[in-house]
Amino acid sequence: MHLGNILDQAKQNDNFRTVLATGDNVQVVLMSIPPNGEIGEEVHPDNDQILLLAEGGGTAVLDGKEKPFEPGDLVLVPAGTKHNFVAGASGLKVVTTYSPPHHAEGTVHATKAEADAAEAAE
Numbered sequence: 001m002h003l004g005n006i007l008d009q010a011k012q013n014d015n016f017r018t019v020l021a022t023g024d025n026v027q028v029v030l031m032s033i034p035p036n037g038e039i040g041e042e043v044h045p046d047n048d049q050i051l052l053l054a055e056g057g058g059t060a061v062l063d064g065k066e067k068p069f070e071p072g073d074l075v076l077v078p079a080g081t082k083h084n085f086v087a088g089a090s091g092l093k094v095v096t097t098y099s100p101p102h103h104a105e106g107t108v109h110a111t112k113a114e115a116d117a118a119e120a121a122e
Contacts, residue, residue, distance in 0.1 A: 003028065010054035010093045016115050019107040027101035033058070033085065033092040033112075040112065041084040047098045049077040051085065055093035059086045 001021055003009070006028075009020070013030040021028045033039060033056075041061075051060075052074045060069040061084045062077060069075065069085060069092070077083045085092060109115035 006095050007054045010052075010095045013093065015108055015110050016112050017103070017107060017109040019103050019105060022101045022105045025100055027098045027103065029096045029098065029103065031092070031094040031096055033087040033094070035087055035089050035091045037091070037112065038084055038086040040116070041082060043080060043082050044077070044098070044102065045080055047100060047102045048079050049083075049099075049102075050097045051075045051077065052095045053092060054095055056087060056090045058088045058092050061086065 001023070003021055010030050013032050015030070015032055018030045019027060020030055031039070051069075053069055053071050055071055057071065058069045060067050060073075060075050062075070063082050075085075085094070107118075109118060
């Protein structure tokens with residue numbers, strides 16, 4: 001499956017979460033975090049996650065340790081790691097993968113509040 005220019009797609013995505021493609025063992029998701037927003041602290045017990053910052057800037061927090069998160073940075077979050085990504089003034093445009101897939105195929109959440117409500121309903 002060829003997805004085309006993933007960085008351009010990430011920069012154009014305005015949804016908090018858009019599942020772009022799902023395979024048997026990996027899933028590609030685009031995320032847009034508004035200025036001064038955040039993904040929200042979470043732990044995926046069964047999923048490794050990779051996050052690539054296409055545009056913007058902020059902070060990656062893994063198990064309480066903060067590092068700058070700048071365009072071109074790639075962060076590997078092993079399963080079981082408490083993590084959060086916090087946007088600076090310019091927001092974050094992110095390409096992320098989950099292994100194995102984490103969200104239902106075709107999932108789109110326009111906002112973090114919508115994503116939080118959907119997860120609470122599960």
